[in-house]
Amino acid sequence: MGWNGAVRTIRKFVPTNPVRRALWIGATVTSGALVLLPEVIKLDGRRHADWVQFVGRFHPLALHIPIGLIVLVPLLEIGGAFRPALREAASFVLGLACVCSFGTVLLGYMLAxxxxxxxxxxxxxxxxxxxxxxxxxxxLLARSSMTPGVTARAYPVLLVCVLFTLLWTAHQGGTLTHGSGYLTQYMPAPLRRLNPFQTAAGIRDSNSFYGKEIHPILDANCVSCHGASKTEGGLRLDSYYWLMKGGKDGAVVVPRNVQGSMLFERTTLPRDNKHSMPAEGRPPLRPDEIARIRAWIEQGASAETPSVAGVAIEGQSIDEPIQPVGDYSALTQEIGEMARSQGPKLLPVSAKPSDGLILSTVDASASFGDAQLVQFQKFAPYVVEADLARTSVTDASFETISKFMHLRALHLEGTPVTGRGLA
Ligand code: HEC
Structure with a gap:
């Protein structure tokens, strides 16, 4: 088909009615503009004017409108087989969904x-x-020229494609706001084993060197800017999966090549260099933290390796069998209620009660302090890990903490704890 043929084919689709033609041309131009938008106004990984973000933050709210409308369209079409009035409504709802989607995309773009x-x-x-x-x-175009022809047959197919795209896009959006493990976190174990995204979910192996030594450093110093909600430089450091994925300039960790690893380079630059990390004058990594990162990268930057030569892990050796804790089954109901609440939670380490519980305050760190910790005393014998990072727990809590006799890991980053009395 030559150039003339192509023009003729396009012509066939362009309506002759002047109003319709204007709509058709408008729609084509708008779509083109949307496709070119990321080329014209590039997402450059830099923050821009506050008002852009302010308006953009309405995106997560606004997007529910087009979703609701889109889902309604096939229902109205099917209902239209029985009641023709519903079919008429479908075209109106479809038009509205279309307009709202364009608006939502623009808001989302402003947010990013x-x-x-x-x-x-x-x-x-x-x-x-x-x-x-x-x-x-x-x-909308296919439907509005509902002539018995190609376009009429294309409409149901297009609609199905739109529904699948909606599902996929919503899933990506969910991953952005809740992190990649959100859907699978409470998935029943047999289903989880079937889940092909399991490794992508960045499950943290707390027995590996990465889980014990590297992740906590990044979590405490970097994740506020390189996490799910904020991804500066296109880089997330909140799981092994994301760390190895790298940022806008590619890989940040190159196994066995410390000098070629941007993560190492950026954390060891002179502090007055504007690329030095953590950015914005946050306290730099300590020499021992840098040493651990260096040794880990030199020895292959693996997710699984339990130890790295030349670095002593404080406390318990990993070969030592982990002491079983008592059985907390009697408290299961209370633990379950907590898990469904908005507050601090006790998460089982595994299905075996003797493996103990993890006290997690991530959802409630702002309102969690010494008094709240006291309320967890009755669970103390079963808790093996306590995440109190970014809570307002103070030195006064050491007495309570000393009752958690099976505690193997304690996170206190970003709390007012001074370290005196830690022993
Ligand atoms: C206060 C916010 C903030 C903190 C905290 C922070 N960063 Fe960054 N980081 C940024 C910004 C902004 C950029 C993008 C601009 C740039 O490249 O300098 C960036 C970029 C990077 C890059 C380059 C990514 C790429 O592909 O270009 C690396 C590597 C990095 N950070 C590592 C770290 C590490 C490691 C930590 C923790 C020790 C950390 N950052 C903590 C704000 C931060």
């Missing part, structure tokens, strides 16, 4: 652009949203 967020998930979510808006437009 304003906050300097350029992770791979952000990009996937963005392209999903753009595809969705354009897909809806195509649906």
């Amino acid at each position: 652009y304003g906050s300097g967020d350029i992770g791979t998930t952000v990009r996937r979510h963005m392209w999903g949203g753009i595809a969705l808006a354009i897909g809806l437009l195509l649906c």
Whole structure:
């Protein structure tokens, strides 16, 4: 088909009615603009004007409108087989869904652009949203010229594609706001084994050198800017999976090549260098932390290796069998209620009660202090790990903590604890 043929084919689709033609051309131009947007205004990983972020933050709220409308369309179409009025409503709802989708995409773009967020998930979510808006437009065009022909037959197919795109895009968005393990965290174990994304979820192996030594350093110093909610430089450091994925300039950890690993380079630059990490004058990593990162990278930067030569892990050796704790089955109901609440939680280490519990305050760190810790005393014999990072727990809690006799790991980053009395 030559150039003329192509023009003729396109012509066939362009409606002759002037109003319809204007709509058609408008739709094509808008779609083109949306596709080119990421090229024209590049997501550069930098933060931009506050007002852009302010407006952009309405995206997570606004997106529910098009989702609701899109889901309604196939229902109305099917209902239309029995009641023709519903079919008429479908075209109106579809039009509305289309307009709202374009608006939502723009808000989402402002959010990503304003906050300097350029992770791979952000990009996937963005392209999903753009595809969705354009897909809806195509649906609208196909449907409005409901002549018995190609376009009429294309409409149901397009609609199904739009629904799948919606599902996928929503999943990417969910991953952005809740982290990649959100859906699978409470998945029943047999299902979880089938889950192909398991490794991608970045499950943290707390017995590996990475889990014990590297992750805590990054969690305490870097994740506030390189995590799920904020992904500066396109880099997330909140799990092994993301760490190895790298940032906007590629890999940040190159196994066995310390000098070539940007993570090492950035954390060892002179503090007055503007690329020095942690950024914005946050306290630098301590020499012993840097030494651990260096040794870990030199020896292969593996997720599993339990130890790294030349680095002594304080406390318990990993070969020593872990002491079983008592059986907390009698308290299961109370623990379950807590897990469903908004507050601090006790999470079982495994299905075996003798493996103990992990006290997690991540959802309630702001309101968790000494008094709240006291309330957990009755669980003290069963707790093997306590995450009190970023809570307001103070030195006064050491007495309570000393009752947690099976405690193997205690996180106190970002608390007012001074360290005096830690022994
Ligand atoms: C206060 C926020 C903040 C903290 C904390 C922070 N960073 Fe960054 N980081 C940034 C910003 C902003 C960028 C992008 C600009 C740049 O490249 O300098 C960035 C970029 C990077 C990059 C380059 C990514 C790429 O692909 O270009 C690396 C590597 C990095 N950070 C490592 C770290 C490490 C390791 C820590 C913790 C020890 C850390 N950062 C803590 C804000 C932060």
